[in-house]
Amino acid sequence: MPGQVRNQLNQAQTSSPSASTDAAQSSSGGSSASAGQHAAAKPKMSHKPSAKPSAAASATAAASTTVALTGRRDPFTPLLTADQGASNRPENLPPGKAGLMVDTLRVNGIVQGPNGMIAIVENPQDRVYFLREGDKLYDGSVTHIVLDGVSFHQTGADAFGKPVDREVTKRLNPSGTGDSQ
DSSP states (O other): OOHHHHHHHHHHHHHOHHHHHHHHHHHHHHHHHHHHHHHHHHHOOOOOOOOOOOOOHHHHHHHHHHHHHHOOOOSSSOOOOGGGGGGSSSSSSSSSGOOOGGGGOOEEEEEETTEEEEEEEEEETOEEEEEEETTTEETEEEEEEETTTEEEEEEEOOSOEEEEEEEEEESSOSSSSSSOO
């Protein structure tokens, strides 16, 4: 009988440390059969690599750890983050001109070509593209190019999901008021 208890304790120690303490407690006060059944009833924890958490999940986790550690919200963290404004941008845009968004473009130059006007624009990643009238973009198209600016027809949705079309003009040399670049 003492050998059986020792074997059960050795098996419990190899399976998990908490199971060995449970088996030792139950074997000191009860029979060896109940100790083996109790140790076998404990599920084994497996250590599987988990997938990387998304950016939203990590931001939520960071905010909850701040609250969990002190019991209160950190007063210096902004209530409205800058990422919420960028949430309407898709993460995987198509390559080339088809992945350009009207709001993020900056007009660097406009030239007269043999087939019409060409606008030289730049995206936020500092990549340069040459646009002509009629080119399709991710959220619109180029409608008109003149020497001092480019007009876009932008399609989108308002806060309620209703489709909205608007004309956006980006100037080559924007003045300080009213022109967006």
